[in-house]
Amino acid sequence: MLERIPAYTDAMLDEAGTLSDRVYRHLADRLIAGRFAPGDKLSLRAVSEALGLSIMPVREAVSRLAAEGALEVAPKKAVTVPLMRAAQFRDITQVRVEIEGFAAALACKANSPESLARIEAREREFRELSEQPQADLAQAVAANQAFHFAVYRAAGSAELLAIIERLWLRVGPIINLDLRENPERLRLGGAVQAHRACLSAIRENRPDAAREAIAADISGASAFILSRQRLLD
Amino acid sequence: MLERIPAYTDAMLDEAGTLSDRVYRHLADRLIAGRFAPGDKLSLRAVSEALGLSIMPVREAVSRLAAEGALEVAPKKAVTVPLMRAAQFRDITQVRVEIEGFAAALACKANSPESLARIEAREREFRELSEQPQADLAQAVAANQAFHFAVYRAAGSAELLAIIERLWLRVGPIINLDLRENPERLRLGGAVQAHRACLSAIRENRPDAAREAIAADISGASAFILSRQRLLD
DNA sequence: GGAAGCTAACTGTGATCACAGATTGCGGCA
DNA sequence: TGCCGCAATCTGTGATCACAGTTAGCTTCC
Structure with a gap:
């Protein structure tokens, strides 16, 4: 589940582009705005359920954010907001x-x-x-x-x-x-x-x-x- | 199919990380090395078949590259190497x-x-x-x-x-x-x-x-x- | 009471299927 | 001969299922 960010369900998606795009913007906005703290964990399934989607769009969005270093995803482990040295x-x-x-x-x-x-x-x-x-x-x-x-x-x-x-x-x-x-x-x-x-x-x-x-x-x-x-x- | 880049099958993947990661590195290397030309089209299915995978890892890799602007993906249209103004x-x-x-x-x-x-x-x-x-x-x-x-x-x-x-x-x-x-x-x-x-x-x-x-x-x-x-x- | 070990639930990864929109090429008409 | 239109094929998108590795909690034993 989401740590330290319990109020996830209140979040709605914008209305532009594919579902993946919307999820991406949704998560990116929250990251820039500091709604996540370093070390926070999130789960694809939890996010997708909270947003009322299948996990596919969430996967793609998280994958993009991981490519940009905004999230970290280790195989078989929960997605995390990176800690920084x-x-x-x-x-x-x-x-x-x-x-x-x-x-x-x-x-x-x-x-x-x-x-x-x-x-x-x-x-x-x-x-x-x-x-x-x-x-x-x-x-x-x-x-x-x-x-x-x-x-x-x-x-x-x-x-x-x-x-x-x-x-x-x-x-x-x-x-x-x-x-x-x-x-x-x-x-x-x-x-x-x-x-x-x-x-x-x-x-x-x-x-x-x-x-x-x-x-x-x-x-x-x-x-x-x-x-x-x-x-x- | 792949335009102007017929010899796709000769390409092998590195051996590190998840399949998505390997496909990403594979495509990224080819982009930096200029193996693709602006306007080239590629298809998820064609790439996945050439690499002997399902389209899932290719999807994720392409999605990441698209997030970085290295590829362009319009809904329901072929993935393209971006033209630049x-x-x-x-x-x-x-x-x-x-x-x-x-x-x-x-x-x-x-x-x-x-x-x-x-x-x-x-x-x-x-x-x-x-x-x-x-x-x-x-x-x-x-x-x-x-x-x-x-x-x-x-x-x-x-x-x-x-x-x-x-x-x-x-x-x-x-x-x-x-x-x-x-x-x-x-x-x-x-x-x-x-x-x-x-x-x-x-x-x-x-x-x-x-x-x-x-x-x-x-x-x-x-x-x-x-x-x-x-x-x- | 506390620690160790096992099990059940949860993690991301990958494959497969279904679908709707875009593309393309072939056939027929002018 | 040339152009228009339809249909088959190809496109990415999304959902669902299966799987293996991780995690965490509970039970059991010392």
């Missing part, structure tokens, strides 16, 4: 700094009024959320994600966006687990500050500054998580 | 320049005697192959790939390597199709020159130069392919 997390952080930083710099150059407006809106939403004394963590995670992807989308590169999505698929469970256990980090405002710096860099067309801001945001969160020693090794 | 190719090239360039720079910093020796060996093999008047194209493609991945492997980042592999999965069919139609490009020596520059940059610990060399190699090949107008749009 500190070294691996450092590695992925370094890659994220480079790639997401690049996307931010591109977003600067491609700067259009519409995408700038979208980024501003997301920045404001996240800032207002973190200023609340009792912020809803799930909302905050979603708002943070929305801001980042507004920036990355503004870069105008579908390839880059797909790569970044896959990276978030991997780090989603970890970042969320961290924030859930350390809600005070939200109030420290490191993220808010980085977002603001990124926004003004994009406004003023300074690609290097935008890259730096995103890099600082990612590195800051990563350093905090690593300092908490919740990862293997 | 010029704009998309430009996009992917820009991403490759950034990411593979970054990997080359990392390889510089991580510089170990063993990996340097491996890179040198691959550089020599590719150079000698291109100097031959009647070079075997398939061999040359493989040698080029071997050189690049020797560099990327030296970067010491598993995450980066996985991302780059996925990128090559996408561009493999196109690069190979190009080289097959323009074998003279090999003799022009742009690649040989870039490889040599990259190698000495790594030897002399100059990350920016290594990045530049890889970027020049990728951009050069990309510009040539785009100039040939074989892509859509």
Whole structure:
């Protein structure tokens, strides 16, 4: 059965594409949003029953997510959300700094009024959320994600966006687990500050500054998580 | 049936992991090596029969490759090797320049005697192959790939390597199709020159130069392919 | 009371069958 | 001779069944 994620039945599927596609999106969204924690187990049969399907579409969806490293499937054993070693997390952080930083710099150059407006809106939403004394963590995670992807989308590169999505698929469970256990980090405002710096860099067309801001945001969160020693090794 | 790739039966599978895994590696290797051309169709049943399996493992393998964009599968239609638009190719090239360039720079910093020796060996093999008047194209493609991945492997980042592999999965069919139609490009020596520059940059610990060399190699090949107008749009 | 061992339930993997939509090629008509 | 249309075949999708290895819980014995 599903561990730590009992409320699975409330989940409905979108209505686009094949059943496999829908299950894939369903699981991927939950992974990025941090609805799963590292080490969580799920079973093909349990998921398929909860969703009212046969296990076939679930199999394909899980298989794809496993190919992307978002899930781990060992033969004859339950599917698990991967645990991550500190070294691996450092590695992925370094890659994220480079790639997401690049996307931010591109977003600067491609700067259009519409995408700038979208980024501003997301920045404001996240800032207002973190200023609340009792912020809803799930909302905050979603708002943070929305801001980042507004920036990355503004870069105008579908390839880059797909790569970044896959990276978030991997780090989603970890970042969320961290924030859930350390809600005070939200109030420290490191993220808010980085977002603001990124926004003004994009406004003023300074690609290097935008890259730096995103890099600082990612590195800051990563350093905090690593300092908490919740990862293997 | 398989178009343009009649000799499918000669292919054997490796012996590791589940059947799905083996089929995946089998198809992925052939995609990277350029054994498929854009637009090629393949059928789950044809592949499974050629490999002597049921269609289940093939389904899963194809499903994973489709998730990575290496294959396209439209419901009720044959699986195809994706055609690529010029704009998309430009996009992917820009991403490759950034990411593979970054990997080359990392390889510089991580510089170990063993990996340097491996890179040198691959550089020599590719150079000698291109100097031959009647070079075997398939061999040359493989040698080029071997050189690049020797560099990327030296970067010491598993995450980066996985991302780059996925990128090559996408561009493999196109690069190979190009080289097959323009074998003279090999003799022009742009690649040989870039490889040599990259190698000495790594030897002399100059990350920016290594990045530049890889970027020049990728951009050069990309510009040539785009100039040939074989892509859509 | 506690630990070891066995059994029953659960795991993913693979094969086979059924189905609906797409494709293709052949036959007939103009 | 050339084109249109129908039918047989091929496509991926999904469900169900069988199987072998894993896991976990219960019983039994010390």
